[in-house]
Amino acid sequence: MKILLVDDSKTMRNIQKRSLQTMGEVDFAEAGDGVEALSVIQANPGGFTAILVDWNMPNMDGITLVGRIRESDKTTPLIMVTTEAEKTRVIEAIKAGVNNYVIKPFTQDALVDKVRQTLARATAAA
Amino acid sequence: MRAFDVAYINPFIAAADGVFDTMIKSPLSLGKPRLLGDPSEVTRQFGVATQIALSGELDGVVLLSLSRPVALSLASGFAGAPFKELDADAMDALREIASIIVGRAREGLPKGGLTMSLPKVMDRSAVHFGGDAPVLVIPFDSGAGRFVIETSFRRAG
Numbered sequence: 001m002k003i004l005l006v007d008d009s010k011t012m013r014n015i016q017k018r019s020l021q022t023m024g025e026v027d028f029a030e031a032g033d034g035v036e037a038l039s040v041i042q043a044n045p046g047g048f049t050a051i052l053v054d055w056n057m058p059n060m061d062g063i064t065l066v067g068r069i070r071e072s073d074k075t076t077p078l079i080m081v082t083t084e085a086e087k088t089r090v091i092e093a094i095k096a097g098v099n100n101y102v103i104k105p106f107t108q109d110a111l112v113d114k115v116r117q118t119l120a121r122a123t124a125a126a
Numbered sequence: 127m128r129a130f131d132v133a134y135i136n137p138f139i140a141a142a143d144g145v146f147d148t149m150i151k152s153p154l155s156l157g158k159p160r161l162l163g164d165p166s167e168v169t170r171q172f173g174v175a176t177q178i179a180l181s182g183e184l185d186g187v188v189l190l191s192l193s194r195p196v197a198l199s200l201a202s203g204f205a206g207a208p209f210k211e212l213d214a215d216a217m218d219a220l221r222e223i224a225s226i227i228v229g230r231a232r233e234g235l236p237k238g239g240l241t242m243s244l245p246k247v248m249d250r251s252a253v254h255f256g257g258d259a260p261v262l263v264i265p266f267d268s269g270a271g272r273f274v275i276e277t278s279f280r281r282a283g
Contacts, residue, residue: 008244009222010215011205015149018206056225058244083229086238104226105148 007054019108034060055082070097137234157265175250176224182240186279190224199270221245
């Protein structure tokens with residue numbers, strides 16, 4: 001399993017890594033903003049099992065990144081991990097192509113459950 | 127807008143509670159909110175501030191103000207790794223704590239759809255709220271010690 005974590009906070013990426021390592025063997029790639037994430041995606045033609053994306057980031061925010069990814073990739077599970085909890089924002093993210101949504105703050109179990117749920121849905125749809 | 131309105135206090139209390147309960151795992155109790163009089167009463171106690179600006183129908187500034195020992199302790203608790211100094215990683219943790227508190231509080235404020243700036247960590251003494259909007263101080267006692275959330279809002283335009 002290979003997961004890309006996109007968040008401008010290194011601390012948050014580390015928290016997510018620690019949480020998701022409980023799922024088994026996971027290779028992580030990281031990016032601090034949307035621009036860096038697109039470079040990482042381009043450098044990994046094999047793709048990712050899932051991509052976790054923060055919303056508020058410098059240079060390119062998460063919602064723009066999701067749109068850019070979905071221009072060429074309709075299937076990689078994308079999970080927004082953000083403080084943006086207003087209903088209109090959640091709908092905006094889903095319309096942009098997000099498969100699941102985790103609201104910060106979260107517990108380790110909540111994050112793992114959402115990722116598992118997303119991957120199970122993606123597998124069932126394949 | 128009244129200077130001392132619970133609608134501008136309660137969202138920050140709920141958001142801070144949420145972060146401490148789920149991610150810092152430290153008890154948190156609320157002190158008595160008050161209006162800031164002499165700024166030195168805060169700067170004497172709290173050397174570090176994480177600042178986030180809000181804009182939209184309201185313009186606002188929110189500070190998470192802490193002493194260095196409390197900043198290090200909360201950053202360590204959040205990151206799950208002990209910090210000995212307020213280095214780049216510790217400041218990153220503080221920015222994320224503030225970002226989550228303000229991000230979540232924002233949805234409970236009377237005016238929705240506010241845009242949030244990226245957080246920055248600075249010396250509390252370098253913060254000047256500007257304008258004549260009152261500054262509200264919301265004190266909290268955590269397992270690591272006391273910190274305050276300071277807010278100042280005015281109608282935009």
